[in-house]
Amino acid sequence: MIGLENAGSGLRRQYHFRPSPNGFYAWDVSRLIRLSKGSPVVEVPLSEIAELDELWWFQTADDRPTPRSLAQHFDLTENADPSFPIILCPHGRVMDGMHRIVKALVSGADTIDAVRLREMPPPDYTDVQPADLSY
Template identity: 45%
Template sequence: MRQQYHFRRSLDGQLLIWDVIKLVEMAQAMPVITVSLDAIQELDEAFWYDLGGAKPTCRNVAEHAKLIQQTDLNYPIILCHEGRVMDGMHRVCKALMQGATHIKAVQFTKPIAPHFIDVDPETLPY
């Protein structure tokens, strides 16, 4: 698995960052559930672009399309305690493109503390 991070802004504007490899490790013992794609709010948001930085250029969209093609739907996506995607948006997109109505997921039952706060994403180890 390639190193990746989940980014989210807090209500007070802080950049919260989770190490996805650590999230996957934490989620391994959790029960797998089935979630409707209609319940995944991020499908109608600028998920990969809402924090600035990368712009939705044709090249960037093509790079995401390649990642979508390479995903494996056997691995469940990871949702936070509020049902928001923390890992697996490429899998969500693949399921949608294949005409699925549901996807496998695991969901945390309580908030997970971020691994980094207000760290410049360019300085994170990849």
């Protein structure tokens, strides 16, 4: 297993969000990392990552693509550690690692290391807004 042994120890608190009937489902990324341990690492072509052409960040009215928020994403992308594989759900959708994906894209890479969860875990939170969670 490449990279995940030490993941989570120094990472900022973060969540993966997907729309729910009254807000968002949210998964704690630290839990996703624990669930993915032991999964085989595979190379995934960047061309297969649909989220690169979808609205990923800035999904709420209070989270807008201002120059400041873009600069924060630039910084997170620049400092993203590509030694950790991204995490995909069982259907191949990204659950963690978009800054690493963008870093790979900008650097001219064609693939990125990934692990795929065997089963979709239940969300940690249902019908929440990102601002409702602790970071």
